[in-house]
Amino acid sequence: MTTAKRDGDTWILNGEKRWIGNAPWCDVSIIWARDVADNQVKGFIVENKTTPGFSVDKIENKVALKVVQNGHITLKDVRVPEENRLQGGNSFRDTARVLKMTRYAVAWMSTGCAMGAYEAALKYSQERLQFGKPIASFQLIQDLLARMIENITASQCLIVRQAQLHAEGKLSDAHAALSKAFCTSKCRETVAWAREILGGNGIVADYKVARFFNDCEALYTYEGTFQMQNLIVGKAITGLSAFL
Amino acid sequence: MPTVTKDVKPHKPLPAPNTDFYYLYETLPAEELAIVKRVREFMETKVEPVITDYWVRDEFPFELLPAVKELGIGGVAMKGYGCAGGSLALLGFIQxxxxxxxxxxxxFLGVHNGLAMGSIYIDGLD
Known part of the structure; x- marks a missing residue:
């Protein structure tokens, strides 16, 4: 847990943050920390490269989203001026307003990931010949391709409606959670079928599908796991919180 | 005796992959659809040819950042402060x-635009 303690006009931050995207090279980070005085979560703008006590270690040997540089941040008595505190972020509820929007975006991203894998698999199946015919002409391959475009189209309909709900001022945490859970799980199915269509070439990065296959695992988990999204939806539909 | 020949249909070109099966891109207004098409062209011509190599080497293509800046999508769906503006649907289609x-x-862009800039935009004050 990362903590914040007020000390006059400054705050003292201590703790660790893992999996922070862009952290190994970016100039500024947003650090969320629990205020030891009121136990509420508060947000701070921290300058990475010039703040004493702030350090980042790059997380090595990932197998998904390998282009993204993720960092493990350590904060040791990091001093941040009060003017760098996000004045509208005074509780976890305020943090959740940010998470709602990032989950909204991940639903779109996972749909894009599925689209990329589907397009690569379809093109491959139209060109790859077996018994003198493109494998796209085989019933079992067409069954997989149809399931893939069904997943993609269902996800697209959901996320376009999600955008309409936002425009109408109705987008709730549960709406964004449901979209994130559904689209990432359907992406996971879709990229797996794409990999299957490519056979052995599906595990070779040069054929692109392996990249989508691996990357989807991160989309499925980050910004709140699949199960966490379902607990948000579960609370909304039952009226009962299962959070501990 | 005449030779029996079977009519062979000429091969018609196979359709290119289409992931807009229900024409959902048409739900965007023309000016936002133009931005999405610009992003698609950028991704297909600048990113796709090089990105697998970066992925394999665990490296980030920093040299593409000036071109990303030129796309003008920084702070999309955020109003003011020099941000790109536009609808949240536009942000979604771009992502x-x-x-x-x-x-x-x-x-990478989601962390920059959403988690970092978004936190300041949503929870910060002037």
């Missing part, structure tokens, strides 16, 4: 387009 070529690249 989908980018992930269609590379989910890492959309994650």
């Amino acid at each position: 989908m387009e980018i992930a269609r070529i590379d989910p890492s690249f959309s994650t």
